[in-house]
Amino acid sequence: MIAKDPAGRREPIDLEWIQSLPERYGWPTQNERGYKIDEVPSGLSRPLRVVVLGGGASGINFAKFAQDELENVEFVLYEKNNDIGGTWLENRYPGCACDVPSVTYQYTWEPHIWSRFYASSPEINEYLKGVAKKYDVEKYIRLNHKIEKAEWDETIGRWNIEVQPNGGEKFIDQCDIFINAGGPLNYWEWPKIEGxxxxxxxxxxxxxxxxxxxxxxxxxxxxxxxxxxxxxxxxxxxxxxxxxxxxxxxxxxxxxFGTKYAMGTDPNPEYTEEQKEMLRTNPELYLKYRKNLEATSTVRFGVxxxxxxxxxxxxxxxxxxxxxxxxxxxxxxxxxxxxxxxxxxxxxxxxxxxxxxxxxxxxxxxxxxxxxxxxxxxxxxxxxxxxxxxxxxxATGFNTTWVPRFPILGRNGVNLQDLYTKNPLSYLGVSAPYMPNYFTYYGPYGPLGQASAVVMMDFFTRYMLKMIRKIQTRRIHSLAPKWDVCEKFQEHANLYLERTVWADNCKSWWKGGREDGPIMLYPGTRTQYMELLDDPAYEDYDIKYQTDNQWSFLGNGYSVRDYDKRDLTWYMGLVEGKDEQKDFDVSELFQSTS
Incomplete structure (x- = not known):
């Protein structure tokens, strides 16, 4: 499926007319070296295809934002299960519930009226299915499709994704961007117990x-x-x-957690019908309640x-x-x-x-x-x-080593399985060296040890969208985080994390289930992490362009905005909130008064 024009307001650009101008006026188009101006405006989004692994909370989040905000992007989500929901579809054991308050374990843009202080697995799964249906993103999800291999082709700058449908014939899906939204809590195995x-x-x-x-x-x-x-x-x-x-x-x-706001002495109370109606009809009250609980998890970082x-x-x-x-x-x-x-x-x-x-x-x-x-x-x-x-x-948990469950072969044949087995080197838990045009939710050194995971998904998604737009509009063949940048980040993280309780002698799943394993958590607060993802440091990436001149994206010297009827003086503010170019009637200013 192809994402719509997010603005919903751009008029088509007559590229044929634009490209005819150099010949019409005899303008130079190519120099003695062979460099040639591409006769299109800057900001034009080239078509891209994105493949996403997973139809759980992260995948749904990506699909919603990609549908709303990306232009000229085709994307698909492959989900191995027979329904959406990810870990909340798979985990149905008695008593299964989120371990943070339900009002913080939801998308910030889709608040829900929950039945209890801690929502059960079925209720969370129904919430996710309801969101997918409401925002019409189910159409992007291919159920019963398991990704078994991903291999980067440097020549064409695309990933070859090997997909196995349940009961069908294996096929290859080729894409420009590969996003891993599978999450760390979906690979279980029987423990080795005699008999x-x-x-x-x-x-x-x-x-x-x-x-x-x-x-x-x-x-x-x-x-x-x-x-x-x-x-x-x-x-x-x-x-x-x-x-x-x-x-x-x-x-x-x-x-x-948050018993101060649990509304009573019951550790997991049901919200009364009166309370639910108050939250439903008073969005500002509900926002304050959510913010109080969310802030509690942030201000207690000193623990x-x-x-x-x-x-x-x-x-x-x-x-x-x-x-x-x-x-x-x-x-x-x-x-x-x-x-x-x-x-x-x-x-x-x-x-x-x-x-x-x-x-x-x-x-x-x-x-x-x-x-x-x-x-x-x-x-x-x-x-x-x-x-x-x-x-x-x-109840023996999951394999939490961050090693992918299938081969992901990046630049120079580097297998992410091998890389993460030896030394889980990553860039802020969102990308990995030698893996061009590859992004992930909650990779190694992501902010997993703190509060609600769902809230952070917005920041991962927005970061990925910024990267996708950069690739689209700057004629970028591929980008991957620099090895030395990842090493230096890891050096800082490892030293910093020694001052935290996470480094103490206990087995935890963010240390790969080992007592002495490397700590794969972000070295700081969620606030700091959010600010980092909000402002991508493109200089931390090795960027390969489609041509040997990185300025070729400047094209014919015009911007898309110069042609598509959007406001040419947007920087002065929009009239009636509309981003459109028009001549305004200001005749009253010049009417004579008696």
Whole structure:
């Protein structure tokens, strides 16, 4: 599909007439070196094709803005699943919800009236589907299409994208720009546990949870106490006959975020019909409410610095809260409550009901021991006894190494898989060296450790649109961030991040699931990051032009605006807000008065 004229006001330009002028008047068009003036105005957007991987929140965001603001661009989104929604389509396990307030986990340009303080996965997925339908971007998305390879062709300056339709024949889609909107939380795999394949009951992974699985009255084992495990355990404990779980390493289970604005004592309250109506009918009130919650996540950045009063206070508060809720269960306190690392070392999870579930009568919690051996009927406990269960749920998360799931072969045959395996070098988490005309949402060193991911998508998208327009209007063959610029950014980031709690000794998914892995987070606040993306530093890129004269885009010396009937004095301000050229009636100024 081709993006429409975003302005909706440009009149066609008669290029044939423009190009006839040099011959008509005998103007020179070419010099002795062979350089030739291209007889078109500057600012003309050459046609481009964009391929986007993913139909989740990032992909929908790109499609909406590209449709509204790009000109002469054809684009398509390939989504491997049978519906849109990305991680919120795939993650359907019991209790699955966002871990930041729902009113901040939405597009800034499409506020929604949510049912609860923390929205559930189905509600978020319905929101995304509703946005796609409302803004008519579903037509750009090809469902059941999986990208399996991307290879850059330097000769023509295009990507060859290998696409495998579900049940169809593989094909190659060629594009000028390749955008990876797949996100880091979509590649799961079964953990390597002895005997897993022999279990004759029901086994489920949190990232591929079977719809309609009834756990009522069943014996259930849940392995993993990351975000998904915490939510599952809290959600199912009351309905199962017996619950088994394991604590292998400590983690902070925090009080719910933004409780000051949670409207009551319930950690995840439902909004009343009266409250929803107030937010629906009073946009200014809703904006203030959203801004209060969003600002809370920004101003508390001091928590992420080692040794600050904020960090120390957060650690003491969370430790005390956890100990209070687990009172009388010293073995669980000893195993679960962190002693050595501060809050924020790994992403803290709001855990309403989780701690209570761990110490309930129908729960067996094993400490300092993992699920190491599975049998046909259940698993082997720390004492060597077999415990029979009906269902095993593996909440073991995702592969979060940032290594692409398929080959991405850039300039000189460099494979991004190899590059990110050895050293995840990136440019602000939005592009990568040796990868021309390639952009990504939330790549290595993006701002993942802070607040809502959805809010940041606007900034990624706007950055990409600016790059696309630059390529379109400046006769650019390709651009990729300079290697030395990425190295120096990484040098600064690595040194800076040593002062943060993210560098402490804990396993986290922004360190690739390792305790000693490199920290792949942006070294600063979201505010700073937003400002960087708002003002692209084109000098940080190796730019290759379509011709050997980078000034060829100046063309015939005119701008598109000189021809397309837009206001030629726009810089003085627009009359009635209309960007159009016209002669205004000012005769009253000269009428004589008696």
């Amino acid at each position: 897993l394949e022999t279990f004759k009951g029901i086994k489920a992974h949190s990232a591929a949870y079977p719809e309609g699985l009834d756990l009522k009255g069943k014996r259930v084992a849940v392995a993993g106490i990351g975000s998904s495990g915490i939510q599952i355990i809290a959600s199912i404990q009351k309905e199962v006959s017996h619950l088994y779980t394991w604590i292998r390493s400590p983690t902070y289970v925090v009080g719910n 992420f610095y080692k040794g600050t009063p904020e960090s120390i206070a957060a650690k003491e508060y969370c430790q005390n809260q956890m100990k209070q809720e687990l009172e009388g269960h010293d073995d669980i306190i000893e195993a679960l409550v962190p002693k050595t690392f501060p809050v924020g070392c790994k992403r803290p999870t709001p855990g309403s009901g989780f701690l209570k579930a761990l110490i309930s009568e129908n729960t067996t919690t094993y400490t300092n021991f993992g699920l190491n051996r599975i049998t046909e009927k259940g698993f082997i406990d720390p004492d060597g006894n077999e415990q029979e269960v009906d269902v095993i749920i593996l």
